[in-house]
Amino acid sequence: MKERQNPKARVDCLSREFGDEILVYDRQRNVGHCLNSTAAAAWKLCDGKRSALELANILTQQLSAPVDESVVQMALEELAKARLLVESEAPVRRTSRREAIRTLGIAGAIALPLVTSLVAPTPARAASCLPKMSPCVSNTQCCSGNCNTNAGKCK
Amino acid sequence: MQKLDRLGWAEGIGVSAFGVHTGIRVSTAGVLPRFLPLLPPGWKKSRRLTVQRLYSLVVPENGQRAGLRRMNILYADSERIARDTDLDQVLAALETDLHRYTAEAAPSMTFLHAGVVGWQGRAILLPGRSLSGKTTLVREMLRLGATYYSDEFAVVDNFGKVHPFSRPLGIREDSTFAQTKYSAETFGAASGVKPLPLGAVVFCKYKSGARWRPASLSLGQGALELMGSSIAVRTEPQHTLRRIQKLVKGAVFLKGARGEARESAASILDISSTGIRREME
Helix, strand or coil, X not given: CCCCCCCEECCCCEEEEECCEEEEEECCCCEEEEECXXXXXXXXXXXXXXXXXXXXXXHHHHHCCCCCXXXXXXXXXXXXXXXXXXXXXXXCCCCCHHHHHHHHCCCCCCCCCCEEEEECCCHHHHCCCECCCCECCCHHHXXXXXXXXXXXXXX | CHHHHHCCCCEEEEEEECCEEEEEEEXXXXXXXXXXXXXXXXXXECCCCCCCEEEEEECCCCCCCCCCCCCEEEEECCEEEEEECCHHHHHHHHHHHHHHHHHHHCCCCEEEEEEEEEECCEEEEXXXXXXXXXXXXXXXXXXCCCEEEECCEEXXXXXXXXXXXXXXXXXXXXXXXXXXXXXXHHHCCCECCCCECEEEEEEEEECCCCCCCCEECCHHHHHHHHHCCECCCCCCHHHHHHHHHHHCCCCEEEEEEECCHHHHHHHHHHHHHHHHHHHHC
């Protein structure tokens, strides 16, 4: 049986701190992620050497609030879903938000870990462009990047 | 490209804007004055012998054979990017491509797709996709006394300050996609010149009948949304993130659906004033 690996954060992503949140940009997939304070704190500790239980103990000290292992599992699940961890042989154990809330209590002292993702736009999608069926003479004018020049309309 | 080079070129110009050098040449004399107003704001003549992108515009001369469709053809380097009998349409395609290329290739600035106004010494950014109502909102803010910076791009420098990209406002006045150009002065507003620190970012989209009740976003969430408006984030992610990090310090982030522009514009300016005052204290 394969040994369960400890979580390890990917080091090939760009990251910047915004207060207690972190913005991570995945250059391989062109996706940006915003890690809220709890997810960010967990991600920074994922060095491949610490187990989920150890992470929970460190986070409890760092955040000055009790952090249960199920909350760490939830953070790891969010991070794995966003592909911000080095892929391990063993899948991350799934913890439902309901289970985590029950553990935390209704008014938990920390935020539930959350990763929000957004695909980086291409220059054509990011700038002003024309929607489908609008008149065009050039591919550069259409959001789709495709102008049917015979019909004179964006595809 | 060599084939294109062999064509006769009647006139041309080297253009430098935001550190990007481009060239435009035309096959027929007299067309140059028509595209000068379409060049990026703040452009200067460039004397460089090499340019990063060369536009070649083939315009049919009057004496060409009768019965043939008189096509205007635009090339960017060797790629044909527009072809139409209507020169204005082709010039519009040139404007779109040139502005977008400048936004993508600018070496020391990050371009965000957003309307921008100046208000109490701070910039208010209105990021949004095409047809989300950015220009309409900018116009209403100008009527309420804001300074015009842009209806297309927020240009962010290395210090996180917002520079103007004050091309004329392109307003769609009917159900077609054609835009009419208006200067900021038409709405009683001045155009900003000085780079401004950021005051507020408002992510909103027009929705008929909606009441403007925005939710505030965290710094990280706001920065992520701004990244989604960046033209060159795929090619320059490191610089983009660094400039966004400098840009957003102390800014207010709001998000929501808006109804009529006039009502929302007043509310946005009001909320921004409160945020700016708090930041200054």
